[in-house]
Amino acid sequence: MSSLSELEPEIVPTDVAERRVRGRSPLQLAWARFRDDKVALTFLVILVLIVVFAVLAPLWASWTDHPYSATFPKTGLDVNGQPVGPSKDFWLGADQLGRDVLVRAAYGARISLLVGIAAAAVASIVGVLVGTLAGYVGGWTDGFLARVMDITLALPYLLIAITLAVTFQVQSVAGSLTMTIAVIAFFSFAATGRIIRGQVMSIKQKEFIEAARSLGAGRGRIMIVDVLPNLVAQITVLASLLIPTSIVFESTLSFLGVGVRPPMPSWGAMLGEGSEVFQTAWWLLVVPAVLLLLTTLSFNLLGDAIRDAMDPRADRQSGGK
Amino acid sequence: MLRYVIRRLLYAVLVLWLVSTLVFVFLHLSPTSVERTIGGPRASTETLEQIRRNLGLDKPVLVQYFSWLGHLLKGDLGQSYLNGTSVASIIANRLPTTLWLVAGAGVIWFIGGVASGVYSATHPRSGADRIITGTVLIGLSLPSFVMALVLLYVFSTKLGELGVHYFEAGPPLQEHFFQRMILPWIGLAFLMVATYTRLTRGSMLDVLGEDYIRTARSKGISERRVIYRHGLRSALTPVVTQFGIDIGALIGSTIVIERVFGLQGVGQLVYQSINLGDTPVIIGVTLMVTLFVVVANLIVDIGYSFLDPRVRLA
Numbered sequence: 001m002s003s004l005s006e007l008e009p010e011i012v013p014t015d016v017a018e019r020r021v022r023g024r025s026p027l028q029l030a031w032a033r034f035r036d037d038k039v040a041l042t043f044l045v046i047l048v049l050i051v052v053f054a055v056l057a058p059l060w061a062s063w064t065d066h067p068y069s070a071t072f073p074k075t076g077l078d079v080n081g082q083p084v085g086p087s088k089d090f091w092l093g094a095d096q097l098g099r100d101v102l103v104r105a106a107y108g109a110r111i112s113l114l115v116g117i118a119a120a121a122v123a124s125i126v127g128v129l130v131g132t133l134a135g136y137v138g139g140w141t142d143g144f145l146a147r148v149m150d151i152t153l154a155l156p157y158l159l160i161a162i163t164l165a166v167t168f169q170v171q172s173v174a175g176s177l178t179m180t181i182a183v184i185a186f187f188s189f190a191a192t193g194r195i196i197r198g199q200v201m202s203i204k205q206k207e208f209i210e211a212a213r214s215l216g217a218g219r220g221r222i223m224i225v226d227v228l229p230n231l232v233a234q235i236t237v238l239a240s241l242l243i244p245t246s247i248v249f250e251s252t253l254s255f256l257g258v259g260v261r262p263p264m265p266s267w268g269a270m271l272g273e274g275s276e277v278f279q280t281a282w283w284l285l286v287v288p289a290v291l292l293l294l295t296t297l298s299f300n301l302l303g304d305a306i307r308d309a310m311d312p313r314a315d316r317q318s319g320g321k
Numbered sequence: 322m323l324r325y326v327i328r329r330l331l332y333a334v335l336v337l338w339l340v341s342t343l344v345f346v347f348l349h350l351s352p353t354s355v356e357r358t359i360g361g362p363r364a365s366t367e368t369l370e371q372i373r374r375n376l377g378l379d380k381p382v383l384v385q386y387f388s389w390l391g392h393l394l395k396g397d398l399g400q401s402y403l404n405g406t407s408v409a410s411i412i413a414n415r416l417p418t419t420l421w422l423v424a425g426a427g428v429i430w431f432i433g434g435v436a437s438g439v440y441s442a443t444h445p446r447s448g449a450d451r452i453i454t455g456t457v458l459i460g461l462s463l464p465s466f467v468m469a470l471v472l473l474y475v476f477s478t479k480l481g482e483l484g485v486h487y488f489e490a491g492p493p494l495q496e497h498f499f500q501r502m503i504l505p506w507i508g509l510a511f512l513m514v515a516t517y518t519r520l521t522r523g524s525m526l527d528v529l530g531e532d533y534i535r536t537a538r539s540k541g542i543s544e545r546r547v548i549y550r551h552g553l554r555s556a557l558t559p560v561v562t563q564f565g566i567d568i569g570a571l572i573g574s575t576i577v578i579e580r581v582f583g584l585q586g587v588g589q590l591v592y593q594s595i596n597l598g599d600t601p602v603i604i605g606v607t608l609m610v611t612l613f614v615v616v617a618n619l620i621v622d623i624g625y626s627f628l629d630p631r632v633r634l635a
Contacts, residue, residue, distance in 0.1 A: 151336055154618065156610040158574050159591060160344065163603060166595050167347045248464045252577060255466050256592070271470060275581075278474050285474055289467050296462035 026233075026310075033309040040305030047298040050291070054109035064091070066100035068107045069263035073098045083281045093283035095274055104265035105287050111177070111266040112295060115250040119181045120242035123188035128228075128235055130189065131196025136204055136223050146197065149190040157187040158252070165258035176261040184249045192238050199234060203227050233310040241303040244296040251292055267292045326623055333615045340611045341604055345389065348600045349382050355402045355598035376402055389604075398608070399601040408605035412587065416609075419575050419586035425502055426509035427568050433510065434517020435560065441518065442525035443548055453518060460515025465574075469508035469581040476504060505582045509575065513567065521560050528556040562621050569617025572610050 024032075034040060061067050075089055076098025083094040092102040134145035161183045170176045203209065204227070212226050251268030253259035260266045267288040274284030356364075356372040364372075373379050377388070392399055398408035441453045528534065529552050537551045538544070576588035583589075587606055594602040 151339060154336055154611070154614050155340060156570070156572075156574075156607065156614065158576055159607055159610060160340075162576070162592065162595055163344060163347055163607070167350055244462060248462075251464050252466060255464075256577065256580070268464075268466075271467065275470060278470070279477070282474070285470060289471065292467060293459070293463055296464075297458060300458055300462050 030306075030309040034305055037305045037308070040301055043298040043301045046294055047302065050109055050295055050298070051113065053106055054113055057103070057106035057110055060106050061100075061103045064089070064100055064103060066090075066103050068103050068265055069099070071097045071099050076100070083277065083284070085281070085283060092287050093281065095270070095284055096277050096281070101270075101283060101287050104270060105267070105291055108265045108267045108270060108288065109291060109295070111254075111260050111264065112247050112250060112292070115177065115181055115184070115260070116243045116247035116295075116299070119184035119188065119246040119250070120239055122181065122185035123242055123246070124192055124235060124239040126185065127189040127192030127238075128196050128231070131193035132200050132223055132227060134193070135197040135200025136219065136227060138201075142197075145193075149193050149197075152187065152190040153194075155187070161187065161249075161253060162256060162258050165253065171261060173261050173264040176259070177264075180250055180253060180259050183253070184246050187249075188242055188246065192235075192242065195234070195238065196231060199231055200227055203230055237303060237307040237310065240299065240306055244299040244303070247292070247296050247299070329619055329622055333619055336615055337608065337611055341393070341608050342386075344604050344607045345386060345600075348603060349385075355600065359403060393608075398605040401602050402599050403597060408601050411590065411602060412605055412609055415585060415587045415590045418584050419572060419579070419588060421498075421502065422505055422509060422575055422578065422584065422586060423568060423571050425506040426513070426571070427564070429506055430510040430513035430517055431564055433514040435521050435557070437514070438518040438521025438560075439525055439548070439553060439556075442522045442529065445526075454522075457515040457518050460511055461519075463512070464577075465508060465512050466577040466581055468511045469505070469578055472504045472508050473581060501582075501584075505578050505584060508581070509571070509578045513571075516567075517560065517564075520563060521556065524556040524559050525552060528552050562625060565617050565621035565624075566614075569614040572613045 057068075066072065072094065076084055076094030078084055083096055083098065084090055085093045087093070090100055090102070092100075092105065095101055095104065130145050130149065134142045134149075164183055165179065168179060170179050209222060209226055212222050217225070250259055251266065251271070254266040254268030255272040257269070257272060259268060262269065270288045271285065274281065274288075278285045355376070356369045356378070359372050370379075377385060380388075389399065398412075400407055401411060437453050441450045444450050529548075534547060534552055537547045542551075572587070574588075575586060576592055578584070579586045579588035580592060587609070591603060591606040593599075594606070
């Protein structure tokens with residue numbers, strides 16, 4: 001890799017010491033490394049396309065004149081009541097009720113991205129708070145919080161998630177969205193929290209924390225000003241890898257019928273509802289499955305690439321992808 | 322050592338109690354009314370009231386809770402609301418299917434994951450390594466139900482022998498056992514193979530960088546022997562640890578696979594019970610699944626602390 005050499009700290013010979021060495025922030029360095037990663041860049045483009053596809057969902061609906069929950073038994077189903085395949089009217093075919101798969105997939109993309117990002121954000125914030133508190137304060141607080149995280153990780157999550165979803169049967173789309181995000185965040189924060197806790201415990205032993213304390217800084221100030229900035233890279237990576245797992249979680253819940261409520265489409269629900277007619281209508285399997293795979297794959301690859309780019313010690317020869 | 326084991330055991334009991342109480346509370350907040358399921362949509366208010374009385378649901382929640390806890394301590398999981406059969410016998414009836422599913426998938430993912438992980442680590446940057454790591458990423462990104470649906474789609478149309486009719490409920494498990502189980506096994510194992518390839522590869526690369534591997538090589542031992550006798554042995558420790566934890570946890574994650582392939586295991590049972598509001602069965606299964614997880618963790622922790630004395634101090 002030719003560009004790697006330009007990342008090496010430049011050894012400036014004394015005679016040309018006047019030549020200015022351009023200072024680069026860690027973020028600039030990370031971006032420079034990221035730019036070299038062709039695979040990650042490709043998937044970044046794919047992800048942007050998926051986001052555009054999701055954002056423009058109402059546009060597809062108005063172009064095709066097919067609202068996402070409207071059924072078209074006359075044009076969308078053939079004489080035998082089977083869904084029609086990709087055609088001029090239905091670009092990606094129709095589903096078993098004669099609804100437009102393209103439009104529904106676009107709205108499903110909104111749900112997947114929204115739930116994935118929101119759940120990952122909530123889980124990361126809670127995880128970082130709990131982890132930092134447990135790791136820094138120690139003692140009883142740590143004993144309690146660490147146990148809570150252990151127990152959360154030991155729970156049969158899918159089973160309890162379904163029980164929860166059925167218990168708090170929310171009929172509205174917005175309510176079920178909030179519920180799904182909350183359930184996913186609840187089962188995901190502990191993994192982040194545990195890692196952050198370990199990191200904070202080791203940072204706590206460093207000299208600069210002792211220096212801050214001797215200068216009279218309080219616990220809260222040290223946690224926010226001294227400890228957290230050292231974890232930004234780690235938190236970014238953890239959060240970006242939480243997005244694809246949250247998307248998978250949401251699609252699984254929706255597939256089982258306990259995620260986002262119909263008529264709001266979601267990729268998981270589309271796969272669940274269409275599974276009866278896959279044998280004759282392959283597009284009902286292929287369209288949501290491919291979109292789901294591309295989205296999670298992009299997030300996973302980007303997460304890995306961010307980790308490689310942000311870690312100055314990352315061994316790019318043998319590690320990672 | 323004994324103190325460590327006792328502490329872990331007490332902790333395991335605490336987790337079991339917490340989980341079951343949590344589920345108990347949730348289910349009593351649930352608006353799904355089992356009397357409606359039993360009585361049917363046309364049942365009169367009196368009939369519904371009668372059903373509630375028969376099931377003991379008219380008593381205060383706390384009374385119900387302690388009566389349930391008392392039975393539980395005697396090892397009695399109670400009876401199904403729907404047909405009065407004991408929960409233990411219902412679960413015992415469904416458990417073999419799920420255990421076979423998890424056991425078979427476990428064999429596939431462990432062997433598959435370790436084999437491809439070792440190959441990948443010993444041939445870094447080769448074409449096969451790239452293919453393996455690429456497949457791993459796909460495996461990690463694809464929800465297991467999607468994998469299962471794709472398998473079902475591909476094989477039930479292309480191969481009549483493995484057709485969908487095998488997956489319908491009805492025939493006992495022994496009938497066409499392998500034909501029926503192979504796709505669910507692969508569906509369940511796919512994600513785990515990916516995880517284990519990654520884990521083995523990382524662990525193997527770490528170990529192969531150790532000094533004693535260099536020493537072994539410099540003694541003139543064949544490369545094969547260095548990798549398998551010296552390297553793989555210590556590289557496998559974290560992998561086996563993780564395997565113990567995952568195989569317990571997986572019992573609770575078979576719901577999706579069992580639904581896709583129509584296997585009548587514990588996962589299907591709990592899914593159906595949740596939708597019908599059959600509380601005793603749901604709590605029974607949750608307890609059993611948590612027990613599997615906790616026991617697996619316990620075995621791993623205790624086994625690990627025998628191997629590595631530092632763990633006990635933590």
